[in-house]
Amino acid sequence: MxxxxxxxxxxxxxxxxxxxxxxxxxxxxxxxxxxxxxNGAGKSTMMKIMSGYLxxxxxxxxxxxxxxxxxxxxxxxxxxxxxxxxxxxxxxxLTVEENIFLGREKRRGLxxxxxxxxxxxxxxxxxxxxxxxxxxxxxxxxxxxxxMVEIAKALGRDARVLIMDEPTAVLTNRETDTLLEQIDRLRxxxxxxxxxxxxxxxxxxxxxxxxxxxxGHKVLEAPSRELSEHRMAEAMVGRSLSTLFPAKAExxxxxxxxxxxxxVPGHVEDASFILHRGEVLGFAGLVGSGRTELMxxxxxxxxxxxxxxxxxxxxxxxxxxxxxxxGLAYLTEDRKDxxxxxxxxLRENLTLLALDRFTRIAIDRRAEEQALSRAIEEFDxxxxxxxxxxxxxxxxxxxxxxxxKTMLAEPDIVIIDEPTRGIDIGTKQQIYGFIxxxxxxxxxxxxxxxxxxxxxxxxxxxxxxxxxxxAGELEGERITxxxxxxxxxxxxxxxxEVE
Amino acid sequence: xxxxxxxxxxxxxxxxxxxxxxxxxxxxVALIVLGAMLNPNFLSYGNxxxxxxxxxxxxxxxxxxxxxxxxxxxxxxxxxxAAFVAGVMxxxxxxxxxxMGVGIPLILVGMALALLTGFGAGLVNGVLIxxxxxxxxxxxxxxxxxxxSLVTWLADxxxxxxxxxxxxxxxxxxxxxxxxxxxxxxxxxxxxxxxELLMRHTAFGRHCAAIGANEQVARYSAxxxxxxxxxTYVLLGALVGLATIMYVPRLGSASGSTGVLWELEAIAAxxxxxxxxxxxxxxxxGTVVGVLILSLIDNILNLASIVSPYLNGAIQGVxxxxxxxxxxxxxxxxx
Ligand SMILES: Nc1ncnc2c1ncn2[C@@H]1O[C@H](COP(=O)(O)OP(=O)(O)OP(=O)(O)O)[C@@H](O)[C@H]1O
Ligand SMILES: [Mg+2]
Numbered sequence: 001m002x003x004x005x006x007x008x009x010x011x012x013x014x015x016x017x018x019x020x021x022x023x024x025x026x027x028x029x030x031x032x033x034x035x036x037x038x039n040g041a042g043k044s045t046m047m048k049i050m051s052g053y054l055x056x057x058x059x060x061x062x063x064x065x066x067x068x069x070x071x072x073x074x075x076x077x078x079x080x081x082x083x084x085x086x087x088x089x090x091x092x093x094l095t096v097e098e099n100i101f102l103g104r105e106k107r108r109g110l111x112x113x114x115x116x117x118x119x120x121x122x123x124x125x126x127x128x129x130x131x132x133x134x135x136x137x138x139x140x141x142x143x144x145x146x147x148m149v150e151i152a153k154a155l156g157r158d159a160r161v162l163i164m165d166e167p168t169a170v171l172t173n174r175e176t177d178t179l180l181e182q183i184d185r186l187r188x189x190x191x192x193x194x195x196x197x198x199x200x201x202x203x204x205x206x207x208x209x210x211x212x213x214x215x216g217h218k219v220l221e222a223p224s225r226e227l228s229e230h231r232m233a234e235a236m237v238g239r240s241l242s243t244l245f246p247a248k249a250e251x252x253x254x255x256x257x258x259x260x261x262x263x264v265p266g267h268v269e270d271a272s273f274i275l276h277r278g279e280v281l282g283f284a285g286l287v288g289s290g291r292t293e294l295m296x297x298x299x300x301x302x303x304x305x306x307x308x309x310x311x312x313x314x315x316x317x318x319x320x321x322x323x324x325x326x327g328l329a330y331l332t333e334d335r336k337d338x339x340x341x342x343x344x345x346l347r348e349n350l351t352l353l354a355l356d357r358f359t360r361i362a363i364d365r366r367a368e369e370q371a372l373s374r375a376i377e378e379f380d381x382x383x384x385x386x387x388x389x390x391x392x393x394x395x396x397x398x399x400x401x402x403x404x405k406t407m408l409a410e411p412d413i414v415i416i417d418e419p420t421r422g423i424d425i426g427t428k429q430q431i432y433g434f435i436x437x438x439x440x441x442x443x444x445x446x447x448x449x450x451x452x453x454x455x456x457x458x459x460x461x462x463x464x465x466x467x468x469x470x471a472g473e474l475e476g477e478r479i480t481x482x483x484x485x486x487x488x489x490x491x492x493x494x495x496x497e498v499e
Numbered sequence: 500x501x502x503x504x505x506x507x508x509x510x511x512x513x514x515x516x517x518x519x520x521x522x523x524x525x526x527x528v529a530l531i532v533l534g535a536m537l538n539p540n541f542l543s544y545g546n547x548x549x550x551x552x553x554x555x556x557x558x559x560x561x562x563x564x565x566x567x568x569x570x571x572x573x574x575x576x577x578x579x580x581a582a583f584v585a586g587v588m589x590x591x592x593x594x595x596x597x598x599m600g601v602g603i604p605l606i607l608v609g610m611a612l613a614l615l616t617g618f619g620a621g622l623v624n625g626v627l628i629x630x631x632x633x634x635x636x637x638x639x640x641x642x643x644x645x646x647x648s649l650v651t652w653l654a655d656x657x658x659x660x661x662x663x664x665x666x667x668x669x670x671x672x673x674x675x676x677x678x679x680x681x682x683x684x685x686x687x688x689x690x691x692x693x694x695e696l697l698m699r700h701t702a703f704g705r706h707c708a709a710i711g712a713n714e715q716v717a718r719y720s721a722x723x724x725x726x727x728x729x730x731t732y733v734l735l736g737a738l739v740g741l742a743t744i745m746y747v748p749r750l751g752s753a754s755g756s757t758g759v760l761w762e763l764e765a766i767a768a769x770x771x772x773x774x775x776x777x778x779x780x781x782x783x784x785g786t787v788v789g790v791l792i793l794s795l796i797d798n799i800l801n802l803a804s805i806v807s808p809y810l811n812g813a814i815q816g817v818x819x820x821x822x823x824x825x826x827x828x829x830x831x832x833x834x
Contacts, residue, residue: 301718301719320718320719320721320723321721321723323721324721330719332719337713337715337716338715338716338718338719339716339719340716341709341712341713341716341779342713343712343779343780344708344709344712344779348705348708348709352705352709352716352717352720352722353720353721355702355705355706356702359701359702361701362696362700362701363700363701363702363705365700405720409721
């Protein structure tokens with residue numbers, strides 16, 4: 001069968017740094033091709049080249065067997081090639097419907113046909129089991145819902161080739177299932193699909209072929225049924241991998257954080273919980289269950305009523321500074337809009353939260369540079385050069401920088417929202433080790449995660465939220481995928497449990 | 500969209516950045532060479548002192564404006580505020596003569612009054628913007644009208660003049676100097692150096708840039724956004740007070756037309772210097788260069804009679820637009 005879209009001998013440089021080395025790849029109609037590799041391996045770069053966002057430094061593209069050059073992404077779109085980016089490309093101030101139809105608005109005479117566009121948006125979102133109102137602004141909807149809008153936007157464009165850069169990084173299992181069903185549908189309809197994900201179980205489930213990139217080189221291509229997840233992971237990191245999760249440590253009995261009757265208007269109602277010294281406490285729940293909002297209320301980033309006590313002392317509500325001074329730190333799930341200054345360099349990003357520790361009267365630039373060297377080493381941040389802008393780091397490396405930034409403040413209590421979103425399996429293992437070491441050192445950690453294995457593998461106690469309330473708590477042996485899901489769904493959809 | 504921009508411009512980043520650092524400096528050097536060629540008097544002590552001393556008012560204000568703009572704000576009220584502060588200062592000093600007599604203590608009280616008035620005016624702007632959350636453009640457009648009308652009212656439509664004896668005593672603050680350098684120049688230099696240190700080497704400067712670049716990220720990094728933002732307006736207000744202290748002894752009077760268009764000149768100087776109008780990046784030394792460029796254009800047109808000085812505004816306008824065009828390319832490579 002002839003390839004629909006092919007890459008021949010592609011190499012790519014960013015300035016003096018080469019990130020792709022003579023890569024070949026073919027996409028066939030009706031085939032799902034997975035592209036996997038570590039953070040910074042060059043996956044996003046390769047996809048951007050295929051979809052006209054980037055011109056390769058060397059090598060050619062072929063469409064239906066003919067050489068082709070895409071001058072711009074419009075050229076590629078006209079050829080039926082659509083890409084969903086790793087970082088969102090949505091206009092925050094526009095509505096869901098306006099975003100879905102951006103650049104191909106429907107008209108009736110001189111005016112926009114809003115009714116038709118809204119109806120179609122609603123239909124597309126329904127296909128994705130994502131019942132949000134198309135008239136809402138993007139800035140008002142949650143991160144996973146934004147991803148669904150991004151996917152709906154691509155589905156609405158009738159692609160011949162659909163390129164998806166980590167579409168499931170921000171989704172929970174249920175939403176991922178829906179997305180994979182849609183991918184399957186598109187495959188049956190003859191679309192060629194290129195897909196990346198750091199969740200290898202997904203890759204085995206959906207992909208027909210797998211290509212592995214390591215440091216910009218293609219190291220393996222094979223039909224996915226011939227590869228185990230373990231084999232994929234080892235090809236990615238180039239060494240053998242031991243167990244993913246470290247042993248769990250026993251928490252102390254001392255309470256370091258006590259939250260009582262916390263209500264965040266519109267999101268969380270009357271939530272109470274405690275955290276012990278040296279504990280890793282997991283927070284699970286469906287998207288929209290209020291986990292993020294609860295934590296943002298705890299650390300003073302949202303207006304909330306109720307009481308937050310750190311080591312028995314009540315902290316001033318609504319003040320991020322008071323929370324930080326009490327030793328609380330929160331690592332956001334939204335690294336692009338809330339976590340990092342993409343237009344600033346690594347050093348300024350790293351020290352922003354803990355700047356007072358580098359300042360007497362003036363900022364000690366040398367100490368900052370040393371901190372950056374340590375962070376690059378400790379968190380294995382792969383940056384082409386130290387002076388680069390945070391926005392030019394690969395997605396996973398941005399996440400590592402954000403983690404380094406939070407830890408630099410030396411908090412006693414760390415709340416990590418989706419710690420390994422978009423992070424490769426080798427680094428995941430490092431981060432898990434890191435979290436358990438923190439707990440062993442007597443710090444306390446809260447992990448919010450939509451990846452159940454992560455919560456189960458890390459936490460000694462798990463709190464499950466549903467519809468803005470705490471639905472239940474599980475401990476020790478009772479922490480199972482089944483038990484968590486039961487609690488998460490019970491309140492949300494009484495009948496869903498039966499399935 | 501932005502990603503595509505990063506990638507196209509990313510490779511040229513370094514070279515472009517250098518051009519942006521050097522651009523305003525090169526323009527300044529070119530102007531100085533041009534001025535020296537056109538008129539031998541250009542580099543004379545008298546002319547240099549004159550140019551620098553006149554730049555000082557706008558310069559001191561522009562340093563404060565750089566912080567406001569870097570933090571993503573704007574202040575249109577500074578010109579009117581200067582006139583208002585001058586009016587309050589003159590009225591205050593005149594009315595205190597019976598009580599304190601003409602003397603240095605009274606001048607010191609007048610200076611304190613000017614600083615305090617500027618501080619207060621800046622605080623009002625800052626609180627309305629960060630606590631009441633009204634757009635900076637709207638708040639300062641409003642206060643611009645208010646201060647302008649207040650000073651006209653205080654002067655009853657005419658001119659407020661400082662008492663004659665006081666004026667004689669106060670004069671040296673503008674016309675005198677230290678080791679041959681005029682006081683306004685010294686004060687401007689000190690403010691610029693302090694500003695540069697504050698912007699580049701303190702947490703406050705870093706926080707301003709962070710707020711201007713992405714307010715959400717700053718908030719999530721436990722930066723006290725409201726306080727820092729208010730502080731930029733307060734700092735600017737106090738610097739307007741300081742500029743007025745240097746300005747009043749020059750003419751010894753204030754009227755409804757004092758400080759007209761100063762806000763635009765200050766903003767123009769900030770932009771020419773390479774500070775990003777949308778916020779997120781500010782450069783104090785650039786602002787100083789911007790101020791000098793604007794006053795040199797004025798000075799050269801007055802000295803050399805090739806182009807009519809009436810075209811001064813037009814040429815300055817072209818320079819500002821050029822600076823923004825260059826800045827836009829920089830934005831693309833930065834984000
Ligand atoms: N505009 C740019 N300028 C300089 N370097 C860049 C730029 N874009 C990407 N890079 C570098 O190219 C390399 C490959 O990045 P890419 O985003 O393709 O990685 P990735 O495989 O998608 O990683 P991840 O899994 O973390 O998303 C990284 O080292 C990155 O820092
Ligand atoms: Mg990527």
